[in-house]
Amino acid sequence: MEKCEVCGNEYDKAFFVEAAGARHTFDSFECAIQKMAPVCEHCGCKVVGHGVEVGDKFFCCAHCARMATKADVRDRAA
Ligand SMILES: [Zn+2]
Numbered sequence: 001m002e003k004c005e006v007c008g009n010e011y012d013k014a015f016f017v018e019a020a021g022a023r024h025t026f027d028s029f030e031c032a033i034q035k036m037a038p039v040c041e042h043c044g045c046k047v048v049g050h051g052v053e054v055g056d057k058f059f060c061c062a063h064c065a066r067m068a069t070k071a072d073v074r075d076r077a078a
C-alpha cells in the first residue's frame with residue numbers, strides 16, 4: 001500500500017510521478033494536480049493542459065497570457 005502525499009489516503013492503486021528528480025506518490029489525478037500543476041499567473045486556476053509560458057511565467061491559456069503580459073501569445077496546441 002502506498003500513501004498519497006496530498007490527502008494521506010492509502011491506496012493499492014496509487015501511482016508515482018517523477019519530476020525534477022523527486023518521486024511523488026498520489027492516489028488520484030486530482031491529488032497529483034493539486035500538488036504538481038502550476039497556477040496561472042493571471043486567473044489563478046490550475047494549469048492542467050499544455051498551458052502557455054511567457055518568460056518565467058505560466059498561464060492556463062493564451063488569453064490569460066495576453067491579458068497579463070500584453071504579448072502576442074497564441075495557444076501552442078491550437
Ligand atoms: Zn490523494
Ligand SMILES: [Zn+2]
Pocket residue numbers: 040041042043044045059060061064
Ligand atoms: Zn488563466
